[in-house]
Amino acid sequence: MIVRNTIKLIIGLLAVFVTLAPLRAQQRDSIRFSLLTCAPGSEIYELFGHTALRYQNLTRGTDVVFNYGMFSFNTPNFVYRFVKGETDYQLGITPYTYFETEYALRGSAVYQQELNLTAAEKETLLGLLEENYRPENRIYRYNYFYDNCTTRARDQIEKSIRGKVVYPEGLPEKSFRSIVHEFTAQSPWDEFGIDLCLGAEADRPIDNRLQMFAPFYMRYFASEAYIVNEDGTKRPLVAKETKIVDVEPESVPGFPLTPLMGASLFLALNALVAWWQWRRKRILWGWDILLYGAQGLAGCIVAYLFFVSSHPTVGSNWLLILFNPLPLLYLPRMVYCDIKRKKDRFHVVNIVYLTLFIAIFPFSPQEFNLTVLPLALSLLVNTVSHVLVWNKKE
Structure with a gap:
């Protein structure tokens, strides 16, 4: 009798496992990670655009954005700390609908690049982001060229991949200042103020990795990048790209005097x-x-x-x-x-x-x-x- 019951239990557990296994696989397949690139805005801290990571779990109905660009002007001594280079940013999680609405109202288009990750890599990336979001980890010392919302998102993606990401060659004769000028061309007073602060180091040629400090440069490099798997095979980093917020920026007349x-x-x-x-x-x-x-x-x-x-x-x-x-x-x-x-x-x-x-x-x-x-x-x-x-x- 005991043997018969034991056999029935084992058969029942196997049946449950066989039933749930496809569901687990389906749940893993329903997870999507995307790199979001937002068009520039009119404020000085919006001129270069923005980067974030979108996480979707279609089975659970989860759709949120992991955003490394959160900061508050109400932080004590914000201006002084910013000038001194001690500005702290943090990782925030926002429902995608709120994120989409914010940029649509601002008149900034948003481009989505769905990442071509395996199920295991998606789980790893989610774990990395959740670890980063822990209260003791979410705040970081912001650095506008070397450690910002774009480079943070890129680094987490690379850590999750079982293999190596290979990017195209950097665009020739690019420097920090020349890239800054591309995004401040329509804001000459902002450009002048930034130029007064930047030194000769900003004029040195930079490679593709340093060029990725700018969100739209990151978007370009991601679109051309591929992953070399552990077995030597290759796959593109981006599965597909879509424009998920399709708006035109409002034309705001600038100060007539340059x-x-x-x-x-x-x-x-x-x-x-x-x-x-x-x-x-x-x-x-x-x-x-x-x-x-x-x-x-x-x-x-x-x-x-x-x-x-x-x-x-x-x-x-x-x-x-x-x-x-x-x-x-x-x-x-x-x-x-x-x-x-x-x-x-x-x-x-x-x-x-x-x-x-x-x-x-x-x-x-x-x-x-x-x-x-x-x-x-x-x-x-x-x-x-x-x-x-x-x-x-x-």
Whole structure:
């Protein structure tokens, strides 16, 4: 009797296993992972687009987005921490419908690349993402070139694959700055601000892996990549691509004055002030406060990024030659000489200094924004006017 019952139990368990096995296989087959690439928005932190991972379990009705780009402006000292390079981002999980609606309302298209992963690789990727989402792991130190929402998603995909991902060769003669310029072309003021911060390191050629910091570059490389399996066979990384949010961005008129136009007008204004000073044989000390105060304040920012900030590429900024705190420190003495109508040797030295900077401008290892040239000429015109006024008095 015991033997008969045991046999029945074994047969029953086998029947259950045989019944559930196809269901398990079906459940594994119903899991899909996709790389999402979102078109740029109008805010400065949206200019380069965005990358996220979509997880679908069709059997369970699960459809969520793993997003490494979550941050909060309400974080204490956010601006200071951002400038210093200590911005913390985190992994968030959002229902796909919310994610889709957000980008549709923003006017940003979203492209989906379904990943060509095996059932085991999908399970591994899900485990990696769940591990990353644990409270002690979800926050990470953001780095806009080397460790961002795009590189994090790519790295998790690569870790899950049983084999090796082979990407196409990188696009030739690309640097961090040249890629940034591709996405800031319609936002010249944002481009100018970024160029003031980036140093010579941003102009070095970068390989395909470093080019993947930009979401749309990652999309391109993923579409051309293939996986070399452990047995040597190959398969494409992306099974198919679709445009899942098909919208056109709203045309928002930009500020009509570009930085180069503004700097050129500022140069003309300095020339007018210089002519007035020479004609009247008087120095407008209030104009010196405005001009050299602005130069010194800009220099404080550049110097802080150069010496203190942990952001990449800012520690090699040759603009420190032009924009540094020294004019701000010397400004009280300069204004004193202006008011007392005393000769100030600072301007003689400054003429030589600014002339040398303008002379090396085309040959610098760093690509300067062209707006810097009329700004440097403005300073030169002003300092020359001081010397001309003294000579005229004598």
